[in-house]
Structure formats: structure tokens, C-alpha cells
Amino acid sequence: MAETSTGASTVDDEDTGLRRSITGGQLFFYTLGDVLGSGIYVLIGLVAAAVGGAFWIAFALGVTVAAITGAAYAELVTKYPQAAGASLYIKKAFGSTALTFLVTVSFLSASFAATGSLATGFASYFATLWDGPPALLVSLVFVLALVVVNFIGITESVVMNMLMTFVEVAGLLVIMVIGIWFIAQGDADFGVLADISVSGNPALAVLAGIAFSFFAMTGFENTANVAEETIEPHRNFPRSLVGGMVVAGLVYVLVSMAAALTVPTDQLADSDAALLEVVKQGILPFSTDVMTTLFSVIALIAITNTTLVTIVTQPRILYGMAKEDVVPGVFARIHATRRSPWVGLLFSAAVVAALLIAGSIVVSAGGIDLVNTLALVTVVLLLAIYALVIVACLKLRGQDEDGRTYRANTPLLMVGLIGNLAILGFAVYDDPSSLVWCAGLIAVGVVLFLVEYAAGSRNRPPGARRGDPEAVSRRDA
Amino acid sequence: MHVVVATDGSPQSLAAARHLTSFADPAKITGISVVAVLRPLASVAFADEISEAEHHEVGEGAGSFREAAQRAVDAVAAVFDGWGPEVGKQIRSGSPAAEIIEAATEHDAGLIVMAAGGRGLSDVILLGSTAQRVQHYAPCPVLVVRPAPRPRRATRHEA
Numbered sequence: 123m124a125e126t127s128t129g130a131s132t133v134d135d136e137d138t139g140l141r142r143s144i145t146g147g148q149l150f151f152y153t154l155g156d157v158l159g160s161g162i163y164v165l166i167g168l169v170a171a172a173v174g175g176a177f178w179i180a181f182a183l184g185v186t187v188a189a190i191t192g193a194a195y196a197e198l199v200t201k202y203p204q205a206a207g208a209s210l211y212i213k214k215a216f217g218s219t220a221l222t223f224l225v226t227v228s229f230l231s232a233s234f235a236a237t238g239s240l241a242t243g244f245a246s247y248f249a250t251l252w253d254g255p256p257a258l259l260v261s262l263v264f265v266l267a268l269v270v271v272n273f274i275g276i277t278e279s280v281v282m283n284m285l286m287t288f289v290e291v292a293g294l295l296v297i298m299v300i301g302i303w304f305i306a307q308g309d310a311d312f313g314v315l316a317d318i319s320v321s322g323n324p325a326l327a328v329l330a331g332i333a334f335s336f337f338a339m340t341g342f343e344n345t346a347n348v349a350e351e352t353i354e355p356h357r358n359f360p361r362s363l364v365g366g367m368v369v370a371g372l373v374y375v376l377v378s379m380a381a382a383l384t385v386p387t388d389q390l391a392d393s394d395a396a397l398l399e400v401v402k403q404g405i406l407p408f409s410t411d412v413m414t415t416l417f418s419v420i421a422l423i424a425i426t427n428t429t430l431v432t433i434v435t436q437p438r439i440l441y442g443m444a445k446e447d448v449v450p451g452v453f454a455r456i457h458a459t460r461r462s463p464w465v466g467l468l469f470s471a472a473v474v475a476a477l478l479i480a481g482s483i484v485v486s487a488g489g490i491d492l493v494n495t496l497a498l499v500t501v502v503l504l505l506a507i508y509a510l511v512i513v514a515c516l517k518l519r520g521q522d523e524d525g526r527t528y529r530a531n532t533p534l535l536m537v538g539l540i541g542n543l544a545i546l547g548f549a550v551y552d553d554p555s556s557l558v559w560c561a562g563l564i565a566v567g568v569v570l571f572l573v574e575y576a577a578g579s580r581n582r583p584p585g586a587r588r589g590d591p592e593a594v595s596r597r598d599a
Numbered sequence: 600m601h602v603v604v605a606t607d608g609s610p611q612s613l614a615a616a617r618h619l620t621s622f623a624d625p626a627k628i629t630g631i632s633v634v635a636v637l638r639p640l641a642s643v644a645f646a647d648e649i650s651e652a653e654h655h656e657v658g659e660g661a662g663s664f665r666e667a668a669q670r671a672v673d674a675v676a677a678v679f680d681g682w683g684p685e686v687g688k689q690i691r692s693g694s695p696a697a698e699i700i701e702a703a704t705e706h707d708a709g710l711i712v713m714a715a716g717g718r719g720l721s722d723v724i725l726l727g728s729t730a731q732r733v734q735h736y737a738p739c740p741v742l743v744v745r746p747a748p749r750p751r752r753a754t755r756h757e758a
Contacts (some may be wrong), residue, residue, distance in 0.1 A: 143691075278641045350663060437643070438643060456609075458609065461607055461608075462641070
């Protein structure tokens with residue numbers, strides 16, 4: 123012992139830095155669960171309304187563009203396996219602090235909007251089970267419950283995540299089985315699948331559908347959060363991320379075909395809980411009531427799974443920004459025992475609640491449809507970020523690479539970039555008012571930035587903004 | 600005897616490590632492993648509150664929770680500098696309680712040292728703290744160090 127009793131005796135365990143916990147399979151299901159819940163249950167009616175019976179084409183194209191974007195993410199993640207995501211890539215590629223800040227705020231805003239949209243979708247499906255409470259109350263309680271669950275840390279269970287994903291997939295399998303059963307009975311009219319029943323330019327109609335269906339693919343970028351803890355990220359990340367997206371896309375196309383075959387397009391378009399209409403057709407030889415209830419529960423779980431991830435991500439982004447001194451340091455506050463960023467969580471809940479209430483007031487005053495607008499707001503912001511990420515991916519070629527770096531196909535990335543910009547252009551052209559909503563969300567971020575700037579915390583000594591003054595003094599003691 | 604010292608990046612975990620040095624006989628400790636556990640699916644996978652803060656550029660900071668965990672582990676390991684036993688460092692990933700227990704099993708540890716969870720309502724009613732779960736399932740004795748009681752301002756006025 124005497125020989126080792128010097129200060130230099132500190133040695134690392136041989137496995138330091140190699141203990142990672144997320145396997146490729148877990149990452150695949152994480153991606154699948156995150157993507158699957160986000161839109162199909164909520165938005166399939168809107169896509170059907172925009173395109174007509176051929177709306178599966180919109181899903182197929184939207185999914186393709188999203189998967190290509192996923193490939194760009196995969197390449198960047200294998201180079202920079204950190205939890206920061208898009209803002210890190212933009213910083214590396216362009217070196218501009220202002221642009222990086224804008225991207226972070228946009229992403230955060232998009233995440234808030236997505237949460238709002240998902241909460242509204244949750245309320246729609248909930249109403250089919252129990253019509254008692256008002257939709258606004260249901261969505262508010264839903265968001266609040268998820269914030270509490272996140273604070274406690276239940277969301278951290280990998281097993282829980284897998285279970286919820288299996289339920290989601292099961293729900294969509296039910297729809298596909300209904301479709302196959304229907305075809306087997308010989309009642310299917312395949313002409314519907316080629317029907318673009320919208321007046322005006324069919325290409326524009328499909329583009330509108332893509333903009334909506336794209337929302338159904340968002341969420342995949344959240345997988346960058348777990349990049350650092352993925353086993354063999356160079357091999358597993360591209361496979362699991364792009365693989366998860368392609369499988370999700372395939373499921374979407376099949377589900378939308380089944381929906382188009384079994385339910386008249388107008389009926390899908392008018393429904394708040396469109397997939398439920400498919401179940402309600404009573405095509406399978408089971409009690410329709412039982413099937414409807416079962417499916418509603420599945421839909422609620424699916425939406426919950428995706429919303430949970432968005433609510434995990436928001437405080438994480440705020441935490442990162444607080445550490446970088448661009449938002450007030452209070453957002454980096456960690457609860458002493460739960461180790462959760464409780465201030466960030468509360469802030470997320472407050473913003474989403476405000477968004478839901480504001481939207482509800484607009485609707486009751488005879489204004490626009492809340493889900494629709496929130497979904498488009500999300501898409502506009504995310505499309506801009508996705509396009510930038512692809513550019514960043516191309517710009518960073520040749521830097522920080524080694525033999526194991528995954529390399530996405532360059533012509534494909536070009537196609538993805540053009541696709542993202544085309545959808546972005548259309549989304550803005552179709553509904554210029556979404557720009558106002560975007561501006562509102564970004565304004566929240568700018569206000570945060572100004573508050574931080576005015577507080578002058580940049581001049582504080584390191585460690586002085588750790589939040590708990592007692593903790594600091596105890597450390598010094 | 601091998602000792603596993605767990606840190607979650609909190610000042611309390613640093614105090615727990617110091618508490619060990621305040622009474623234990625370093626000659627009887629064959630080795631120390633300082634263990635930090637990242638929670639990849641949590642909002643903040645690891646929060647380091649004990650090492651000196653680093654300034655980050657916009658877009659780059661706080662991205663690496665692994666680096667945060669490394670800094671926390673280094674800060675706790677520094678407590679044992681010159682104390683005697685050989686100090687190893689380990690960063691794991693997963694559920695904190697399960698990983699701490701696994702680290703203790705792997706090292707055939709004779710003692711786990713960690714900070715207490717809170718005494719708040721959330722811990723009692725809902726799920727219990729990491730410290731509680733480790734105590735229940737650990738393969739060896741567990742030293743749970745409670746934070747010092749808060750100094751009361753009222754007492755100071757009277758004095």
C-alpha cells in the first residue's frame with residue numbers, strides 16, 4: 123500500500139469510457155416509436171383532405187425526403203456523437219453564433235408546437251372514449267401529467283420505451299389487417315388509390331399532402347440525444363436511424379392505403395381521429411365497440427410515447443443553452459435528488475399550455491383550426507433546419523472523418539435538400555399566416571436572450587451561476 | 600476491501616466521498632472505484648455541479664454529458680489524492696441504481712458510498728431514491744451520507 127499512497131496513484135479502470143448502454147436494436151425501436159406516434163394518428167385526415175384517395179403518394183414522398191434527411195443526421199452523428207444535435211452541426215459548419223442560436227430557438231419552438239399539436243390529437247382520441255371533459259382541459263392535464271412523469275424519471279426506462287413502441291406498431295398492424303381483410307373479401311376498389319380528387323393542380327395537391335405527412339416523420343432528430351450512449355455508434359447509428367425511418371415510412375404507406383380503401387376519403391378528411399374511422403367500418407368479424415375502444419387506447423399510448431420524447435427534449439435544449447449562457451442560468455437548475463431540470467420542465471409546460479389556450483380561444487372565436495396550424499408551424503421551422511443540416515453535412519465533408527465514418531450518398535442528399543426546400547416553399551405559400559406563428563414562437567426565444575443579455579451574467583465568475591448558493595458554499599467549505 | 604464511491608455530480612456526492620476519508624482507515628482499503636452513471640433517456644443525462652464550470656460556445660456546450668460525468672468523476676477522485684488506496688474511475692450508462700450495484704458486484708466491493716436521496720414527498724410516495732434502491736439490492740454494506748442540516752438564519756440572530 124505504501125507504494126501507491128502518492129497523489130499519482132490514480133489509474134483508470136480499463137473499461138473507462140467504453141460503458142455505453144443503448145444497443146442498435148434499442149435505438150431502432152427508439153426511432154420507430156418516436157416517428158410512428160407523431161403524426162399518423164393525428165394528421166392522416168388532413169393529408170387525405172389535401173390530396174384525395176391517392177394520399178399514400180404524399181406519405182411515400184414525405185417519408186423519402188425525411189429518410190434522406192435522416193441519413194445526413196446519421197453521418198453527422200457518427201462524426202460528432204454528442205447530444206446537442208442540429209445546433210452543434212450548424213455551429214461546426216458555419217461557425218456563426220447568431221445562426222446557431224436561431225436554429226436552437228427554432229428547434230425549441232418547433233418542439234413546443236409539436237407538443238401542442240400532439241396534445242390536441244390526444245384530446246381528440248380521448249373524446250371517443252369519454253366525451254365528458256372539454257378538449258382543452260384534457261390536453262392541458264395530459265401535458266401536465268407528462269411533465270410530472272418526466273420529472274420523476276419514469277421516461278428513462280428503456281423497457282417502457284420498447285413496450286410503448288410495440289403497442290404503437292400493433293395499432294397500425296390492426297389497420298393493415300383490416301385493409302388486407304377488406305381486399306380478401308373482394309370489396310376493394312383500387313381506383314381510389316389513384317384518385318387525386320382535388321380541384322386545381324394535382325402536383326400542388328400532393329405537395330400539400332407531403333407537407334402534412336412530413337410532420338408524421340418528425341421526431342427522428344431526437345435520436346441524436348442518445349448518440350453518445352450508443353454502442354458502436356459508427357455501425358449502429360446509420361443502420362438504426364435510417365432503418366427505423368424506412369420501416370416507419372413503409373408502415374405509413376401501407377396504413378394510408380388501407381385507410382383509403384376502406385373509408386370514403388371525405389369521411390377521413392372530416393374526422394379528428396381518422397384512423398378510428400377505419401376500425402369503425404366493422405370490417406373485421408369482432409365487436410366494433412370493443413375494437414374502437416381498444417384502438418382508441420392504442421392511439422392514446424402512441425401519441426403519449428412521442429409527446430414524452432418532445433417533453434424530454436425541451437428542457438435538455440434549455441439546459442444546454444443555459445450552460446452556454448444564452449438563456450438565463452436558472453434553466454440549468456437541477457433538482458437535488460431527482461437530477462431533473464425542473465425549471466426547464468416547468469417552462470416547457472407553461473409555453474405549451476399558453477399555446478393550447480391561445481389556440482383554443484382563436485378557435486372559439488371562429489378562427490383557424492389549431493392542430494392544422496400548429497402542425498404547419500412545426501413543419502416550416504423544421505424544414506428550414508433540416509435543409510441547413512443537409513448543407514452542413516455536405517460542407518463538413520472531409521473534416522473530422524476517420525475510416526469508420528458513415529458517409530451518406532451525395533446525390534441523395536441533394537435530392538433531400540431540394541425536397542426540403544420545395545416543401546418549405548409550399549408550406550409558406552399555402553399558409554402565409556404560419557410565418558406569424560413562427561415569428562411568435564421565435565420571439566419567445568429572443569426575449570429569453572434579451573433577458574439574459576440585460577442581466578449581464580456573462581461577466582459572472584465561473585461557477586457563480588450554479589443556481590443553489592448553498593451548494594456552492596458547501597463546496598467551498 | 601474494495602470501495603465503490605458513486606457520484607451523480609451533486610455536491611452531496613462529493614461530501615459523501617469526503618466523509619469516507621474522515622473515518623475510514625486507508626490501509627484497509629485495497630482500492631476505490633469512483634463511478635458515475637449517465638441516464639441516456641433523461642432530459643439531462645448527467646449534470647456536473649462539482650467541478651469548475653467551463654465556458655461553452657453557443658451550439659457546442661453541454662452537448663457531451665460524458666464529458667460532464669468525466670469532470671465529476673475526476674473531482675470526486677481528487678478527494679482521495681494522496682490518501683492511500685489506488686483510485687479507479689468509471690463512467691457507466693443506464694439506470695443509476697442498477698449500474699452502481701453492478702459495479703459493486705464486478706469489483707467484489709466490500710462497501711458502496713453514496714449520497715442520500717432527498718426526504719421529500721416525491722421520494723417517499725412515488726418511486727424512492729437511487730440510494731434507497733441501492734440499499735435494497737446491494738451485494739455489500741452501503742454507506743449513505745446525509746446532507747448536513749441547513750444552518751438556520753434565526754439561530755444566527757440569537758447568537
